[in-house]
Amino acid sequence: MHATAALRRRPGRPPKRIDERLETREALIRCGTEVLTEKGFAATGIDEVLKRVGVPKGSFYHYFDSKEAFGRAVIDQYADYFARKLERSFGDSSRTPLERLQAFVDDACGGMARYQFRRGCLIGNLGQEMAVLPETYRARLEEVFEDWQARLAVCLRAARAAGEIAAQADCEALAAFFWIGGEGAVLRAKLARSEAPLRQFAAGFLAGLPR
Amino acid sequence: MHATAALRRRPGRPPKRIDERLETREALIRCGTEVLTEKGFAATGIDEVLKRVGVPKGSFYHYFDSKEAFGRAVIDQYADYFARKLERSFGDSSRTPLERLQAFVDDACGGMARYQFRRGCLIGNLGQEMAVLPETYRARLEEVFEDWQARLAVCLRAARAAGEIAAQADCEALAAFFWIGGEGAVLRAKLARSEAPLRQFAAGFLAGLPR
Numbered sequence: 001m002h003a004t005a006a007l008r009r010r011p012g013r014p015p016k017r018i019d020e021r022l023e024t025r026e027a028l029i030r031c032g033t034e035v036l037t038e039k040g041f042a043a044t045g046i047d048e049v050l051k052r053v054g055v056p057k058g059s060f061y062h063y064f065d066s067k068e069a070f071g072r073a074v075i076d077q078y079a080d081y082f083a084r085k086l087e088r089s090f091g092d093s094s095r096t097p098l099e100r101l102q103a104f105v106d107d108a109c110g111g112m113a114r115y116q117f118r119r120g121c122l123i124g125n126l127g128q129e130m131a132v133l134p135e136t137y138r139a140r141l142e143e144v145f146e147d148w149q150a151r152l153a154v155c156l157r158a159a160r161a162a163g164e165i166a167a168q169a170d171c172e173a174l175a176a177f178f179w180i181g182g183e184g185a186v187l188r189a190k191l192a193r194s195e196a197p198l199r200q201f202a203a204g205f206l207a208g209l210p211r
Numbered sequence: 212m213h214a215t216a217a218l219r220r221r222p223g224r225p226p227k228r229i230d231e232r233l234e235t236r237e238a239l240i241r242c243g244t245e246v247l248t249e250k251g252f253a254a255t256g257i258d259e260v261l262k263r264v265g266v267p268k269g270s271f272y273h274y275f276d277s278k279e280a281f282g283r284a285v286i287d288q289y290a291d292y293f294a295r296k297l298e299r300s301f302g303d304s305s306r307t308p309l310e311r312l313q314a315f316v317d318d319a320c321g322g323m324a325r326y327q328f329r330r331g332c333l334i335g336n337l338g339q340e341m342a343v344l345p346e347t348y349r350a351r352l353e354e355v356f357e358d359w360q361a362r363l364a365v366c367l368r369a370a371r372a373a374g375e376i377a378a379q380a381d382c383e384a385l386a387a388f389f390w391i392g393g394e395g396a397v398l399r400a401k402l403a404r405s406e407a408p409l410r411q412f413a414a415g416f417l418a419g420l421p422r
Contacts, residue, residue: 042254043343118342124395127402128339131329132254141402177415180399180408181392184335188391191338191352197391204388208419 025063025073027053032074033081037119042132046070068134071126075137078122079144086148090155097159098206101152105202109195112186117193124183149175166210178205236274236284238264243285244292248330253343257281279345282337286348289333290355297359301366308370309417312363316413320406323397328404335394360386377421389416 031053035044046067050057064070089104090097112119123144130138149172156171181201188197242264246255257278261268275281300315301308323330334355341349360383367382392412399408 039342040251040253040340042251043340120339124398125339128331128336128398129251129254130402131250138402138404145399145402173411173415176411179395180412181395181415183398184390184392184395187335187339187394187398188356191341191349191356193349200384200387201391204384204392204419207421208415210418 021062024053024055028055028063028070029073029077032070033078033122034119036071036074036125037078037122038115040125041071041129068136071134071137072140075122075126075140075144079147082123082144083147083151086151090151096164097155097162098164098209100155101159102202102206105198108186109198112189112198113195117190117195120186120190121183124186127183128187145179148179152178169210174209181205232273235264235266239266239274239281240284240288243281244289244333245330247282247285247336248289248333249326251336252282252340279347282345282348283351286333286337286351286355290358293334293355294358294362297362301362307375308366308373309375309420311366312370313413313417316409319397320409323400323409324406328400328406331397331401332394335397338394339398356390360390363389380421385420392416 028049032046032049035049035052046060047057050060055063060067060070064073085107086104089107090100092100092103095103123141126133126137127141130141152175153171156165156169156174159165160167160169160171185198185201189195191197239260243257243260246260246263257271258268261271266274271278271281275284296318297315300318301311303311303314306314334352337344337348338352341352363386364382367376367380367385370376371378371380371382396409396412400406402408
């Protein structure tokens with residue numbers, strides 16, 4: 001996205017400096033998300049993001065206090081986006097709880113296919129790169145995984161209540177297992193440029209659930 | 212490791228140019244493995260490896276035809292090392308097949324703890340970075356995963372023959388599932404700086420096996 005687009009004013013509305021600034025800030029976050037999801041932090045850096053959005057290098061600090069703050073904003077934005085995605089899938093009461101999990105997996109496959117399996121999971125990419133990232137990201141990335149885990153645990157408890165999985169199922173442990181392994185599936189889908197690893201992982205997870 | 216060490220001649224032995232060259236080549240591969248396992252390709256590059264080994268930038272092509280060839284040599288060396296590790300774990304007839312898998316997981320936990328969970332799996336790191344790597348690496352990385360999968364499938368078939376898992380178990384699918392998810396466990400262990408994700412993944416895998 002270019003700054004020209006980001007800064008384009010809606011017709012009939014007077015320009016507002018504060019609005020323009022917010023829109024450019026959002027464009028930077030959006031582009032940062034795209035680039036970090038595809039290539040990771042080390043392979044890209046902030047310069048490429050600034051160049052792609054058309055923001056001069058010198059004015060970066062008009063939008064963010066630091067590069068670290070920029071990265072945090074990108075993580076926050078991705079976490080919000082993904083939480084909404086999970087809410088949509090896991091909150092769909094027209095399906096049984098396990099069907100909801102399958103629907104989430106279908107959605108994830110579609111999402112990866114849309115970008116030819118070049119883009120993975122921002123949180124997984126950054127986790128892999130922790131050795132070269134600001135140390136403060138570590139706790140934040142863990143927190144995001146814990147949020148996803150808690151949301152899946154709710155869905156699995158619903159599956160247990162509905163009798164889709166066994167009464168003695170440890171829903172928290174199963175949810176943790178899903179997200180630990182799921183990041184591997186995303187990685188392999190990128191490598192194979194195919195949804196097959198995502199499908200294989202989800203099928204293995206469902207087959208292994210206590211019934 | 213420094214070139215001075217790599218090139219140091221054993222006492223009483225005349226210097227041999229071909230030996231020195233081979234030793235430096237090996238030192239480059241060893242250092243490349245360390246660095247790529249820790250930080251990945253994009254965050255490091257070849258310059259850091261050359262600097263750490265003490266090889267002048269200009270003489271890199273004395274040792275490798277290209278940077279791509281260097282990366283391939285690092286992958287080959289890691290694949291050999293890991294295949295030997297799997298052979299040792301899965302070939303230990305003093306244990307039952309599933310105990311052998313557990314022993315491999317224990318070994319992997321020890322291996323990650325030894326480097327304070329900073330180093331992950333070279334193949335997983337590179338898989339994650341495929342977007343910025345030579346395209347020829349893709350098939351090679353897949354091939355390495357297939358080798359690991361075949362080795363685990365043999366172990367699981369032995370578990371099936373020994374009655375540790377159900378007669379109808381699909382050992383190939385289970386082995387694929389293990390390595391797909393296992394890379395996620397390594398990623399999370401790096402993030403958490405703890406063996407806990409590796410243990411959780413292995414426990415989840417074992418608990419889900421058909422009995």
